[in-house]
Amino acid sequence: MPLDSKRKAHQLAPHSRIESDADCFRNRFTGELFADYDEYIDTLFSYQARQWTCAMTGKVQLTFEEAMNSEAKAQKKVDDAFPDVFVEPLCKTVHMSQIRMDELIEAAFQRLSAFIPGEVV
Incomplete structure (x- = not known):
């Protein structure tokens, strides 16, 4: 899981139970659901900020998506190199x-x- 430069490790924000007929906003990177649009936008901006670090390679100043992709590529390299x-x-x-x-x-x-x-x- 990507590391946030402001926190030791990223944890998904807990969300209260959302009614099935209520409008909600879903983060495509993490699957988090938000009932409040402002909270969704704040979280989205934090994921788009270049404050994330790849936990496997140590690359810094990545967006959350770039850090996730970097970790996936690094994990694949390890899996391929180690029989x-x-x-x-x-x-x-x-x-x-x-x-x-x-x-x-x-x-x-x-x-x-x-x-x-x-x-x-």
Whole structure:
């Protein structure tokens, strides 16, 4: 979820229950519903302001939509670069580990280095 430069993390604004026959305004980025037009516009302007940061890449001064797209692209790159066959062994190495971070990284590297390219797993 994109980070707001004014807040630590973005949280969707809670909305009161809106009657099914009442007019409401929907934010296309987040799906938030607003019964009050002024509140909707204020929120929309905050999403369009260049105050957002991509949580994965650290890119700054993005709009909310740009930050969401940046995060989606970064996540896809990670998913494409990290084969699914490595997920289980890595999770087994990391899960509930109580060793120091540098030792954990080394253990994970050693575990993944044991695989040979082309090996049937």
